[in-house]
Amino acid sequence: MTTQLQFDEKQRKAITQCSRCGFCRAVCPIFDLTKRPITNARGKMILMKEVIEGKLPVTEGVAQALLRCTTCMNCTVTCPSGADPQEVIKAARKDMVGMGFDNLFKKMGEVVEKYGNIYGEEERHDWGHKRAGARYVLFVGCVGTYREEESVQESIRLLDLLKVDFTMIDEVCCSGVMEDVGYKIKEDLARQNVRELQKTGAKTLITTCPYCYRVFKEHPSYKTLGLEVKHITQFLKDLDFGVKTNKKVTYHDPCDLGRHAGIYDEPREIIRKIAPNFLEPRRTRENAMCCGSGGGLRGSFPEDSIEISRNRLSQIIEETGAEILLTECPSCLHNFRNAKLRKQKIEIYNITEFIGQLHQERQKDGAA
Amino acid sequence: MNIEGYEFPEGLYYDKNHFWARVEGDLVVMGMSDYAQKMAGSIVYVGLPPEGKKLVQGKNFTKIESGKWLGKVFAVVSGELAAVNEELEKKAKLINEDCYGKGWLFKIKPDNLDELKNLMTDPAVIQEWLKAEIAEHGKK
Numbered sequence: 001m002t003t004q005l006q007f008d009e010k011q012r013k014a015i016t017q018c019s020r021c022g023f024c025r026a027v028c029p030i031f032d033l034t035k036r037p038i039t040n041a042r043g044k045m046i047l048m049k050e051v052i053e054g055k056l057p058v059t060e061g062v063a064q065a066l067l068r069c070t071t072c073m074n075c076t077v078t079c080p081s082g083a084d085p086q087e088v089i090k091a092a093r094k095d096m097v098g099m100g101f102d103n104l105f106k107k108m109g110e111v112v113e114k115y116g117n118i119y120g121e122e123e124r125h126d127w128g129h130k131r132a133g134a135r136y137v138l139f140v141g142c143v144g145t146y147r148e149e150e151s152v153q154e155s156i157r158l159l160d161l162l163k164v165d166f167t168m169i170d171e172v173c174c175s176g177v178m179e180d181v182g183y184k185i186k187e188d189l190a191r192q193n194v195r196e197l198q199k200t201g202a203k204t205l206i207t208t209c210p211y212c213y214r215v216f217k218e219h220p221s222y223k224t225l226g227l228e229v230k231h232i233t234q235f236l237k238d239l240d241f242g243v244k245t246n247k248k249v250t251y252h253d254p255c256d257l258g259r260h261a262g263i264y265d266e267p268r269e270i271i272r273k274i275a276p277n278f279l280e281p282r283r284t285r286e287n288a289m290c291c292g293s294g295g296g297l298r299g300s301f302p303e304d305s306i307e308i309s310r311n312r313l314s315q316i317i318e319e320t321g322a323e324i325l326l327t328e329c330p331s332c333l334h335n336f337r338n339a340k341l342r343k344q345k346i347e348i349y350n351i352t353e354f355i356g357q358l359h360q361e362r363q364k365d366g367a368a
Numbered sequence: 369m370n371i372e373g374y375e376f377p378e379g380l381y382y383d384k385n386h387f388w389a390r391v392e393g394d395l396v397v398m399g400m401s402d403y404a405q406k407m408a409g410s411i412v413y414v415g416l417p418p419e420g421k422k423l424v425q426g427k428n429f430t431k432i433e434s435g436k437w438l439g440k441v442f443a444v445v446s447g448e449l450a451a452v453n454e455e456l457e458k459k460a461k462l463i464n465e466d467c468y469g470k471g472w473l474f475k476i477k478p479d480n481l482d483e484l485k486n487l488m489t490d491p492a493v494i495q496e497w498l499k500a501e502i503a504e505h506g507k508k
Contacts, residue, residue, distance in 0.1 A: 111436075119436055147438060302412040302435045303461075338413040338433070341457055 005051050005058065005095045007088070012052065017083040018045040024075035024085070029290040029308045030068050030297075038065050041075035041085035048092055063101035066092050070308070071180055071295035073259040077286045086295070093182035104300050105181040113186055116172035117142045118299075125149055127156060127168050134167035136235075137202035137227070139193075139216070141209035142173050143330035151333060151349070154356035155208055155232070161359055162239055166206065169196040174222075176215030181296040190221035197227060204228045206235050208352070210257035210329050211294075217261075231257060232352060233266040233328050241274055243358035249275035250322035251351075252312070252336070253288035254329030267328055270351055274358065279320040289315060293331040309339035317346055326351045369491050371498045372507065374403040377468055381444065381487035382494055385426070386501075388468065389444040389487060392475070395451075396484070398444045399472040400432070400463055403498060406508050409434040411460045414441070414473065416452040423447055423476060425483050432463075441473065445483045451475040 007015070024041040025031050031040035038047065047065060050056035071086040079085075096102075111120040125145060129138070138159065144152040159166055172193060175186040197205060205227040207213040213231040216222050251271055257263045264285045271278050283289050292298070292308025313336055316325060325348045327333055336348045349357070369376050376382065381389040386404035389396050405411065415430035423429050428440035429449075453472050455462055463471035488494050 108436075119438070299435060302410070306412060342416055342418075342452075342454065 004099075005048065005092055006098070007048075007052060007091060007095075011088050011091050014083050014085070014088045015045055015049050015052065017081050018042065018079070018085070019081045020046065021080060023078050023080060027074040027078050027287070027289065029070055029072060029074070029292055029312070030304070032289070032311060033304060033308050039068050041069075041079075041083075044069065044089060045083070045085055048088065058096060058099055058101070060101065063096045066096065067104065067181075067296065067300050068304075069295050070255070070290045070292060070297045070305075072255040072290035074255070074287070074290060077259060090180055093180075097182035102182065105178075105183060105296060108181070108299060109178055109183050109186075112173050112175055112178065112189070116189060117146060118173055118177065119146045121146050124170070127152070129156060129166070129168040131165075131167040132201075134165050134200065134202055136164060136166040136204050136206050137197055137200045138166050138168050139171055139174075139197070139205060139207045139209075139212055140168075141171075141207065141212040141330060143334055144208055145171075147334045148330045148337075148350075151330065151353040152208065155350065155352035158352050158356040158359065161356070162241075167200050167202060169193075169200060171196070174212045174215040176211065176219055177296070179219075180294075181299075185215075185219060185221050187221055190219070194222060194225050197225060202227060204230055204235075206230050206232050208232050208328070208330065208350070210254050210261060210263070211331070214256055214261055231261070231263055231266075231328070233257070233263060233270060236352070237266040237269045241355050241358075243274060243355060243362055245275050245324070245358060246277060247275070247323045248277045248279055248321060249324045249326060250279045250281055250316060250320040251284075252281070252291065252316060252325060252327040252332060253285055254327055254332045255288075255290050255294055257329060258288060259286055267326075267351060270355075271326060274355060275324075279322055281316045282319045283315065291332040291335045293335040298331070298335065305335060306339050309335040310341070312336075313339055313344065313346070317344060322346060324349065324354065326354055328352065369495070371495050372502055374401070374406065374498065375468070376402065376494055376498065378491060380468070381484050381489055383426070383442065383444050383487050384497065385442040387442060387444050387473075389484065391481070391484070394477065395475045396445050396447070396478050396481075397472050397475050400467050402467055403501065404439075405463050405467045405471075407505065408432070408437050408439060409508070411463045414456045414460050414463070416454065416457060417449060419449050419451060421449040423449060425486065443476065444487065445476055445478045446480065447476040447478040449474060450477040
C-alpha cells in the first residue's frame with residue numbers, strides 16, 4: 001500500500017502549471033453549488049500541491065474533496081495556463097484507493113463485476129433485437145438500460161422506422177467509469193463485450209451513450225474490437241427524418257460528447273432538420289455547464305448531483321425560453337428529468353427519443 | 369408495532385408492495401413503509417405525476433429512486449390522484465426521515481373504499497408477511 005500521491009512528471013507539471021488565477025471558479029458546477037474554494041479546480045490543485053510537497057497528509061477529507069468533481073473538463077477549456085485538472089484528479093483518486101481510501105466505489109466495482117451493470121440490477125430488459133448478419137450493432141449502456149428504458153425503446157423504434165439494419169448484444173457494462181473513480185476497467189467485462197460485438201459480424205458499432213462511445217473508442221482494453229465506433233448522433237446526421245416541430249427547441253451539450261469527444265456539430269445538424277426554432281443556450285458547446293452526473297458524482301453525492309442539474313436546467317430555461325430541451329446522453333437525460341420541478345413546463349428528451357415521438361404523433365394524426 | 373427493528377404503526381393499511389394507506393376525510397393518503405425506505409437507502413427522487421391521473425390498485429404509476437436503486441410506486445387503491453407531497457420535490461429524503469408523517473407520498477380520491485379490504489391491517493398477518501420478506505430480501 002502506498003502512502004503518498006504517486007504523481008508522474010506530467011501530473012506534477014500540471015499542478016505547477018496551475019497559476020491559481022481562479023478562472024475555473026466561474027465554470028465549475030461544484031463550486032457554483034457550494035461556493036467553497038476547496039471544491040473548484042483551483043482549490044483541488046492547491047490541495048494536491050500541498051500533499052505532494054508533504055505539507056498536508058492525505059486524509060478522508062482530502063479524499064472526499066477530490067471525489068467532488070464531475071470531470072466535466074469545463075475548467076480545462078477555461079484554464080489560461082493550459083492545465084487539465086480532471087486528469088490529475090483522476091490520477092489522485094487512483095492513488096487514494098492504493099492508500100486505502102476506497103470505501104466509496106469499492107462496492108460499485110464489486111457490483112459491476114457480479115451483475116455486469118453499475119446498479120446491481122439482476123434482470124436486464126431483453127430488447128429482442130438480435131439479427132444475424134446486420135451491418136450495425138447498437139450498444140445502449142447501463143444508464144439507458146436501467147434508468148431511461150423508455151428513451152432507449154424510442155431510439156430503437158426510430159432506427160427501425162429509418163430501416164437501419166442493426167442488431168444488439170447481451171451487453172455488460174463497458175466499465176470505463178471505474179477508471180474515473182480510482183479503479184481499473186474490468187477486463188473480463190471488456191473481453192465479453194468485445195467477443196459478443198465481434199460475433200455479430202457488424203462493421204460499425206453505434207452507441208447511444210457518449211461515455212461508452214469514448215471507452216470503446218479510446219480505452220486500450222477495446223483496441224482489438226476492430227469495428228468502426230460511432231455515437232448515434234454521428235450516425236444519424238446524414239439521414240432525413242421526415243418530421244418537424246414548430247416548438248422552441250434547445251440543446252444541452254453532454255460533457256462526454258462535447259468537451260471529451262469533440263462532437264458538437266452533429267447533434268445540431270440533426271436538430272436543425274427537425275426544429276426550425278432552434279435556440280442555443282448562452283453557455284453552450286465547449287462552454288456548456290455540466291449537468292452534474294459525471295465523474296461518479298451522481299453515485300457518491302446524488303443530492304448535489306441533482307441540485308447541479310437543477311441549476312443547469314434553470315439556466316437553460318432562463319437563457320432560451322425553450323419548450324423542449326434535447327440532449328443525447330442517458331446520464332444527462334436522467335439527471336435533468338430527476339431535477340425538473342413541476343412548475344417548469346419544459347419537456348426533456350434525447351434527440352432520438354424526440355424524433356421517435358414526432359413520428360408517433362404524425363402516425364396518430366394520420367390515423368385520426 | 370415494531371417488527372425486527374422496523375416500525376409498522378397499527379391502524380394503517382399495508383399492501384404487499386411496501387406502501388401504507390390511511391383514510392383522511394374522503395381521501396386515501398399513501399406512503400412508503402419503514403422497511404422499504406430503509407432498504408432503499410437515501411432517497412433522492414420521487415416522480416410526482418400531475419393531479420387528476422387515474423390510478424389502479426396494485427398498478428405502478430411512478431418511480432422512486434435512491435443513489436443506486438430504482439423502484440416503482442404502486443397505487444394502494446384505485447382512483448384519481450388528488451394531491452402530491454410537493455415537499456419531496458426538493459427534499460425526497462423526508463421519506464427516510466419520517467415515512468409515516470412528513471414523508472407521505474400521494475393523496476388519492478378513491479373509486480371504492482372497499483378496496484382497502486385487499487390490504488393488510490391485522491398485526492399478526494403483517495408480522496408474518498414482513499418476516500417472510502426479510503427472509504427473502506434481507507435487512508438494512
